[in-house]
Amino acid sequence: MEESLLRSPIPRNLVGVLGVEPQTISQAAAFTEAFLASSVQHPERHDVKNMLTHKAVILSYARPKKEKTKSKKAKGLNARQKRAMKVFQIKPEQQKYELFLPLHQLWRQYIVDLCGGLKPTSNPQILQQKLLKADLHGAIITVVRSRCPSYVGSTGILVQEFKHVFKIITREDKLKVIPKRNSVFSVEINGFVSHVYGNKFEQRASERSAKKFKVKGTIDL
Known part of the structure; x- marks a missing residue:
């Protein structure tokens, strides 16, 4: 059932958005293969046709980078400065x-x-x-x-x-x-x-x- 939905003709309302003419099943399959090849990371390392036989396909995803905030620690006086200021006197x-x-x-x-x-x-x-x-x-x-x-x-x-x-x-x-x-x-x-x-x-x-x-x-x- 899922494979038939994947290979079914593209709806008319998406023809203009996708820029393809879904007249045959072969064209739909070709579009799916091209879309998958452009979405996966490092497509040259994968067999795209073989990946279509699996139920799940992991497309490219980039996690947003977290900005590293440097915590500022208060610097105290060192031993030499304390002696110069006669803190312990x-x-x-x-x-x-x-x-x-x-x-x-x-x-x-x-x-x-x-x-x-x-x-x-x-x-x-x-x-x-x-x-x-x-x-x-x-x-x-x-x-x-x-x-x-x-x-x-x-x-x-x-x-x-x-x-x-x-x-x-x-x-x-x-x-x-x-x-x-x-x-x-x-x-x-x-x-x-x-x-x-x-x-x-x-x-x-x-x-x-x-x-x-x-x-x-x-x-x-």
Whole structure:
């Protein structure tokens, strides 16, 4: 039935549109063959007469090209530009212990929420693991051991942490830079004391969340 429709004479109303005179079946077949040859991609690679025996014929089709839009990312300052602009420098008039006490109070609440509430029955090892991965900005840290004796006993609010050093503001309103290497620090919160071994802690604050720490550390002093 479908083949008879394909080879049937072209209707009179399409004669002018197609530009052929459909008087015989052979002319209709010739037109179909010519139309198919002009429509398929790479007709020299196909046997057009053989294709007419199939039920379905794939004609040429070109998908519309999508315009590629380049996303513009905001460029931040590099390390050299930050140093030139003194982004990380704390001005002398800002080196006041009292100015950072509100930050310390926020940090205490942050740690309590992180640990699900600090209770006497809490597991100290679990609390220490959470504390070591937490953000320590605002914590009061104390140097309990160090290869350099002058650092021992230094205590203050941690205001800046870098990969190799801590910067703290002491109660005497002094900014001290304490190297992490060869030092042991203590952090106290609601009666719980955790020790941080600097040699195992030489990372940026943003990198500690994915690091696994040992509960017991060692240091060569």
